[in-house]
Amino acid sequence: MKKILILGGGTAGTMAANKLRKALPISEWSVTVVDADDKHRYQPGFLFMPFGTYKPEQVTKSRRKYLSKGVSLVYGQIDQVDADANSVLLTDGQKLTYDYLIIASGVTPRPDETPGMADDMGGSVHEFYSYDGSVALAEKLRSWTGGKLVIHITEMPIKCPVAPLEFAFLADAFFKHKGMRDKVEITYVTPLDAAFTKPIAAEAFGNTLSEKGITVVPDFMIESVDPEGKKIVAYDETEVPFDLLVTIPLNMGADYVARSGLGNDINLVPVDKFTQQAKAHENIFALGDANDIPASKAGSVAHFEVDIFMENFLQLIKGQTMTHKFDGHANCFIETGGGKAMLIDFNYDTEPLPGKFPYGAMGPMGLLKESRLNHVGKLGFRWVYWNMLMPGRPLPISSLMSTSGKRTDLISAK
Amino acid sequence: MPTTTINGREVAVDDEGFMTEYDQWDDAMGAALAEAIGVEMTDEHWKAIHFLRDDFKVQGETPTIRRVSTAGGIDTKQLFVLFPKKPAKKMAYIAGLPKPHGCV
Numbered sequence: 206m207k208k209i210l211i212l213g214g215g216t217a218g219t220m221a222a223n224k225l226r227k228a229l230p231i232s233e234w235s236v237t238v239v240d241a242d243d244k245h246r247y248q249p250g251f252l253f254m255p256f257g258t259y260k261p262e263q264v265t266k267s268r269r270k271y272l273s274k275g276v277s278l279v280y281g282q283i284d285q286v287d288a289d290a291n292s293v294l295l296t297d298g299q300k301l302t303y304d305y306l307i308i309a310s311g312v313t314p315r316p317d318e319t320p321g322m323a324d325d326m327g328g329s330v331h332e333f334y335s336y337d338g339s340v341a342l343a344e345k346l347r348s349w350t351g352g353k354l355v356i357h358i359t360e361m362p363i364k365c366p367v368a369p370l371e372f373a374f375l376a377d378a379f380f381k382h383k384g385m386r387d388k389v390e391i392t393y394v395t396p397l398d399a400a401f402t403k404p405i406a407a408e409a410f411g412n413t414l415s416e417k418g419i420t421v422v423p424d425f426m427i428e429s430v431d432p433e434g435k436k437i438v439a440y441d442e443t444e445v446p447f448d449l450l451v452t453i454p455l456n457m458g459a460d461y462v463a464r465s466g467l468g469n470d471i472n473l474v475p476v477d478k479f480t481q482q483a484k485a486h487e488n489i490f491a492l493g494d495a496n497d498i499p500a501s502k503a504g505s506v507a508h509f510e511v512d513i514f515m516e517n518f519l520q521l522i523k524g525q526t527m528t529h530k531f532d533g534h535a536n537c538f539i540e541t542g543g544g545k546a547m548l549i550d551f552n553y554d555t556e557p558l559p560g561k562f563p564y565g566a567m568g569p570m571g572l573l574k575e576s577r578l579n580h581v582g583k584l585g586f587r588w589v590y591w592n593m594l595m596p597g598r599p600l601p602i603s604s605l606m607s608t609s610g611k612r613t614d615l616i617s618a619k
Numbered sequence: 620m621p622t623t624t625i626n627g628r629e630v631a632v633d634d635e636g637f638m639t640e641y642d643q644w645d646d647a648m649g650a651a652l653a654e655a656i657g658v659e660m661t662d663e664h665w666k667a668i669h670f671l672r673d674d675f676k677v678q679g680e681t682p683t684i685r686r687v688s689t690a691g692g693i694d695t696k697q698l699f700v701l702f703p704k705k706p707a708k709k710m711a712y713i714a715g716l717p718k719p720h721g722c723v
């Protein structure tokens with residue numbers, strides 16, 4: 206019996222487990238997922254919980270329920286991976302061996318990596334990149350009477366890089382709806398040199414922020430949070446005062462990755478960007494946010510990546526060369542508030558471009574354009590996630606990015 | 620691919636003036652690039668620049684500030700003193716390497 210062991214039963218881990226189980230004979234291959242608990246969270250929901258759009262129950266489902274019957278689920282915490290011995294040690298002493306290992310344990314927010322950030326977490330400092338954080342922020346926003354709201358990104362990469370922008374847009378709409386927008390000053394603070402770094406999309410977004418009266422502070426590399434003085438301080442000594450700080454803390458891969466000597470300085474696993482095979486070990490793959498590919502950390506990337514991984518893996522186990530190349534395809538809905546959203550679709554080589562998606566000129570969704578249909582798409586996606594993606598059902602969208610329907614004429618000549 | 624003349628030699632650059640050919644750089648080139656952006660080079664500056672060059676050779680990409688601090692042994696705060704305001708960009712420029720990639 207050959208063994209596939211998957212560390213992490215989230216978005217990437219669940220899709221990989223279910224697809225592998227379907228593709229491989231159960232008499233020859235076992236597929237096992239290890240995770241800490243049975244709570245599979247719909248992470249895109251964390252953006253909506255602070256504003257009351259989703260309730261906590263709506264973002265959590267049983268992990269076991271969404272893994273196929275023939276997939277084993279082991280509950281536990283990972284102590285270490287011994288890549289030379291092809292085994293994983295859990296903190297309860299269990300040792301699991303494997304023929305192939307898939308690291309799919311994602312990234313988590315680490316407020317304690319920035320001095321002062323964790324000190325007043327839950328008070329005047331909040332984050333929505335964890336279930337608990339998002340629930341606490343919902344509580345805070347229900348009764349907050351206004352002041353300086355600072356939305357802040359600690360360091361790139363973060364998962365869901367557009368979420369901080371969406372939060373800013375949704376916050377603007379939230380306070381307008383409550384009739385208190387004039388009592389809130391919203392500032393968006395980022396280590397990037399602009400709110401958005403790709404030129405064509407930056408133009409589309411730059412206007413949205415100023416239209417909503419949101420000030421942008423770029424090039425801000427945070428050194429510390431001063432919870433008493435209520436300000437964030439950068440290495441270059443720039444300061445931004447706040448009454449309520451909603452920060453995206455440093456995102457790091459799991460600690461066991463570091464303990465096992467498998468990660469870089471933020472615990473991401475270095476992989477081949479086309480196959481997601483670990484550079485250091487031929488029988489280890491890292492899928493989803495846990496790897497270091499130069500693409501966004503997003504569920505859509507995990508989805509397209511897993512599709513390509515499946516094709517490659519089936520070649521690999523037959524002793525063939527892996528010939529399929531993931532192109533870094535990502536797509537993202539971006540909530541802009543007031544029942545509208547934008548959609549972007551891009552990959553390693555092509556920045557987000559205006560146009561139509563996914564069926565060429567037929568659309569129906571507009572790229573880099575605010576529309577109600579895109580907002581419906583964003584909310585409707587929750588159904589797609591649980592009913593199509595997690596069970597491993599194919600979506601009628603190509604895994605590799607298509608230029609069909611895109612305004613490629615707008616790319617400036619290099 | 621645009622080119623420019625630095626230190627009397629014609630080199631390939633991208634549209635922001637960052638050098639694109641690893642082997643076209645040498646210390647004298649680095650000194651000229653530093654002067655062009657008003658950075659006065661000391662031994663400590665060179666330590667950072669040489670770390671960037673060596674690390675790029677091994678890793679295939681320009682190290683982030685975090686990596687210069689943890690693997691290169693130069694405190695982040697100090698990097699902001701040596702290369703004020705935008706250390707990541709300035710160091711890459713002086714070292715003749717691509718900017719560490721910002722993300723979508």
